[in-house]
Amino acid sequence: MNTTRKSTSWIVGIVGILVTTVVFLVPFAFVLTQASKSPQEAARLEFTWPEQFMLWSNVVQVFETRDFMLITAFVNSTILTVASVFLMVLFGSMIAYVLSRRKSRINGLINGLVLAGLIVPPAVVPTIWLLQGLGLFKTLPGLVFIEVAFGLSFTVLIMRAFVRTIPREIDEAAIIDGAGPVRLFFQMIFPLLRSVIVTVVVVQSVTVFNDFQNPLYFLPGDDNATVQLTLFNFRSQFSTDYNLLFANILIITVPLLVMYLVFQRQIVSGMTSGAVKG
Amino acid sequence: MSIDASASPRPDRTEPGRTGSHLRKPKDHVGSRYPLWFYVPGGLVYLVFFIIPTAASFYFAFTRWTLFESEFIGFDNFVTFFNEPGLIGSLWNTLVYGFVTSGSKVVLGMALAVVLSLPVIARGYLRSVTFFPVLLSTVGVGLTFQVLLDPFNGIVNKAWTALSGMDGPGWLTNPDFALLSVAAIDVWKGLGIATLIYIAGIAAIPNEYFEAARVDGASGWQTFRSIILPLSFPATSTVILLSLIGGLRSFDLIWTTTGGGPGFSSDVIASVIYKQYQAGFYGLSTAGNVILFIVVTAIVYPLNRWLNSKETDL
Numbered sequence A: 001m002n003t004t005r006k007s008t009s010w011i012v013g014i015v016g017i018l019v020t021t022v023v024f025l026v027p028f029a030f031v032l033t034q035a036s037k038s039p040q041e042a043a044r045l046e047f048t049w050p051e052q053f054m055l056w057s058n059v060v061q062v063f064e065t066r067d068f069m070l071i072t073a074f075v076n077s078t079i080l081t082v083a084s085v086f087l088m089v090l091f092g093s094m095i096a097y098v099l100s101r102r103k104s105r106i107n108g109l110i111n112g113l114v115l116a117g118l119i120v121p122p123a124v125v126p127t128i129w130l131l132q133g134l135g136l137f138k139t140l141p142g143l144v145f146i147e148v149a150f151g152l153s154f155t156v157l158i159m160r161a162f163v164r165t166i167p168r169e170i171d172e173a174a175i176i177d178g179a180g181p182v183r184l185f186f187q188m189i190f191p192l193l194r195s196v197i198v199t200v201v202v203v204q205s206v207t208v209f210n211d212f213q214n215p216l217y218f219l220p221g222d223d224n225a226t227v228q229l230t231l232f233n234f235r236s237q238f239s240t241d242y243n244l245l246f247a248n249i250l251i252i253t254v255p256l257l258v259m260y261l262v263f264q265r266q267i268v269s270g271m272t273s274g275a276v277k278g
Numbered sequence B: 001m002s003i004d005a006s007a008s009p010r011p012d013r014t015e016p017g018r019t020g021s022h023l024r025k026p027k028d029h030v031g032s033r034y035p036l037w038f039y040v041p042g043g044l045v046y047l048v049f050f051i052i053p054t055a056a057s058f059y060f061a062f063t064r065w066t067l068f069e070s071e072f073i074g075f076d077n078f079v080t081f082f083n084e085p086g087l088i089g090s091l092w093n094t095l096v097y098g099f100v101t102s103g104s105k106v107v108l109g110m111a112l113a114v115v116l117s118l119p120v121i122a123r124g125y126l127r128s129v130t131f132f133p134v135l136l137s138t139v140g141v142g143l144t145f146q147v148l149l150d151p152f153n154g155i156v157n158k159a160w161t162a163l164s165g166m167d168g169p170g171w172l173t174n175p176d177f178a179l180l181s182v183a184a185i186d187v188w189k190g191l192g193i194a195t196l197i198y199i200a201g202i203a204a205i206p207n208e209y210f211e212a213a214r215v216d217g218a219s220g221w222q223t224f225r226s227i228i229l230p231l232s233f234p235a236t237s238t239v240i241l242l243s244l245i246g247g248l249r250s251f252d253l254i255w256t257t258t259g260g261g262p263g264f265s266s267d268v269i270a271s272v273i274y275k276q277y278q279a280g281f282y283g284l285s286t287a288g289n290v291i292l293f294i295v296v297t298a299i300v301y302p303l304n305r306w307l308n309s310k311e312t313d314l
Helices: A002-035 A039-043 A055-101 A107-119 A124-134 A140-163 A169-176 A181-192 A194-209 A213-218 A227-234 A244-276 B028-033 B036-060 B076-083 B087-116 B123-135 B138-148 B157-163 B177-203 B207-215 B220-231 B233-248 B252-257 B269-278 B282-313
Strands: B063-065 B070-071
Touching: A002 A227, A002 A244, A002 B087, A002 B123, A002 B138, A039 A244, A039 B070, A055 A140, A055 A181, A055 A194, A055 A227, A055 A244, A055 B036, A055 B177, A107 A140, A107 A227, A107 B282, A124 A140, A124 A194, A124 A213, A124 B207, A124 B269, A140 A194, A140 B036, A140 B070, A169 A181, A169 A244, A181 B028, A194 A244, A213 A227, A227 A244, A227 B138, A244 B123, A244 B138, B028 B076, B036 B063, B036 B282, B063 B282, B070 B207, B076 B087, B076 B282, B087 B123, B087 B177, B087 B220, B087 B233, B087 B282, B138 B177, B138 B252, B177 B233, B207 B220, B233 B282, B252 B269, B269 B282
Parallel strands: none
Antiparallel strands: B063 B070
């Protein structure tokens, strides 16, 4: 029994490693090798080891393209991601906290709005019309508010489940010690939300940083480009600089991969605690 | 997750054992302790940037619109939408795309999670590898697969030719395959989340069930069929809902891989909205938005309720 179990574990594991390597790692290795090739070699689109290894010069060239557009894009994407995720965490935790602590008649309405925010696809052109009316069209703050509005529901959903696990006795104690509602939340409760905040930050950062649709609609223009839009720099109607395209893909992927490696455990535990039993 | 609209009321934990002590507060204190204005900052952003445009879309969908002035034209936009083969086809494609991706993620995610919950070697590695595509940029994935699936030079078709001796299909260039190929890429990218949710769902099943199954001498298949499958239902409903919502609204991947083509063969409503927007038909584009709204809501909302009721039956 034990030996068959052990050998099954080995067989399944090895099959798994082979399959996942082919399915998931080969495309990634392909990006890596393409990004390291010369333009002529990359244009052949073969999955081979590069004849000359020129990853570094490709990366430099990608950064220099169109007057360092990628740098501008990184600055834009970073501001966008940091600002919108910060606001999502702040607003979302406040909503989730009151929503799960306080029983009131509007709870049903709030829960309905949270659900609607998950389901309803945003109305594109009316949003542009509104942003123009507010003078926020083609501005970074405008897009920040858009991302917050679209991401708030999921944030509240994950956080609501977590706030329920924080004992109310903490509230009692803080109130007896004379804390007002604002201090109670920001000094006592908010720090206790740490683990779910990490989850939200990671999940929403990935979403916002990788977002293509919303910047495309609400933040057009080269000066406003976000990193996702830089990928189209190397594709024209007649030719594509494949080595630079893949170097660019690699560059914009690295920040999130690093973040994943750092927060791996929290992502997994957070995603699962928030998502499965809400 | 069960995206439940009605949060289950929880018994107030401060009540028992404290009656009569000075800790008991009059009821109105609870209100001031959890102030309603905490809803305001988030609610305001949500109202202005989400609710108002959504509400406005129900007016502008019935107009010819230049962003500056709009002329009410009744159902003309909808008539155009439903009569134009390229547009009405997108409705069908949206449904196919949504259900194919969602169904595949449920089946494959569950299968993968079962394997990754077994004591196999290199489990941590396998979990990480299946999850990492979730982090990748959709545009980057789309452009990469465009190259991998190139009908002549792509490595997928080169491998195909090497194995079968025949020319592989034009995955993204053949109208019969384009939509399903994009759906397959979507599954490749999103499977990690489904798997993760299933792994958590399986881990949440109390061990006694597996013990009992072992004592009764249940086979692996029986354990799966009678324990894992029914008891991981909350995970299933989460995966179905999340992937369906994502799939029906999908734009980024389709736009970067096929742009809706060849012809209109892989156009979905979301890409039609963009095309009409680009062409300056703002009213028609907004009508597309309203149709997408109706499609997604009409499918997801009853489904959510049904899954929720099944879940509480458990």
